[in-house]
Amino acid sequence: MVDTWREPYHVVIELVNKDCKMVEKLSGLGFKHMKVVDVRSSTTGSVRHLMDLGEEQAKKVPKELSAPGHVEGKSAVWLESKGCNVCNTILKHNAFLVNGKSMQDGVISYSFMVPTRDAYRGIIEDLEKAGYKVNVRKVGKFEQQLDVLTENQERIFWLALKSGFFDYPRQVGLAELAGKLGISPATLSEIMRRGTRRLLEHYFKREL
Numbered sequence: 001m002v003d004t005w006r007e008p009y010h011v012v013i014e015l016v017n018k019d020c021k022m023v024e025k026l027s028g029l030g031f032k033h034m035k036v037v038d039v040r041s042s043t044t045g046s047v048r049h050l051m052d053l054g055e056e057q058a059k060k061v062p063k064e065l066s067a068p069g070h071v072e073g074k075s076a077v078w079l080e081s082k083g084c085n086v087c088n089t090i091l092k093h094n095a096f097l098v099n100g101k102s103m104q105d106g107v108i109s110y111s112f113m114v115p116t117r118d119a120y121r122g123i124i125e126d127l128e129k130a131g132y133k134v135n136v137r138k139v140g141k142f143e144q145q146l147d148v149l150t151e152n153q154e155r156i157f158w159l160a161l162k163s164g165f166f167d168y169p170r171q172v173g174l175a176e177l178a179g180k181l182g183i184s185p186a187t188l189s190e191i192m193r194r195g196t197r198r199l200l201e202h203y204f205k206r207e208l
Helices: 021-028 085-092 117-129 151-162 174-181 185-203
Strands: 009-016 035-041 047-052 076-081 096-102 107-114 135-141
Touching (some): 021 047, 021 076, 035 107, 047 085, 085 096, 085 117, 107 117, 117 135, 151 174, 174 185
Antiparallel strands (some): 009 107, 009 135, 035 047, 035 096, 047 076, 096 107
16 A cells, blocks of 8 residues: 555535535536536546436436436436546545535535545645635544554554445446555455454354
8 A cells, every 4th residue: 555545534524515616517508407416536537427317308418428327317417527627626626525415595515535634734724725614524543443453453443434335336446446555456456355354253252
């Protein structure tokens, strides 16, 4: 794992964001009713939006806006754009978006992972300088819990858990998570395999 992820944090913030590029683009195409259900970063550097448009409007989405995961015939569809100032501010600090959800009155909640506390502070400072009133809802730091796993294994599991790797459906895949951490999917898979074995041996130690 690259050194930049030795002290990772999981952060959740809320702010009013009326500058969403995807909302702006769809409004320009005449879309009237839309809601940001989810926002995630991607390995291509763009931002993926899950937009609830209603079934009729969803049928009119231009193909060039569609992102992987777009399913025709659904009211909520995955679309892709360069991202707004908020998303790009988070991404430029070597962080990655876990998800973003529309709340009410234009407020969007963003959950993201950062490699260091300095990166977290930098994101907040840049957003506030840009005029956003940021409400920090949660800041969680990785701290090793037990001696069962190596520190690196436990950190990997913590990052995977917080980023939604173990959710159903997954919020981040193996290749995407590996790309964010700067390691190969094969390396990430092997670290998690060895860690899983250690956890199982510890759990079933009375039977071994």
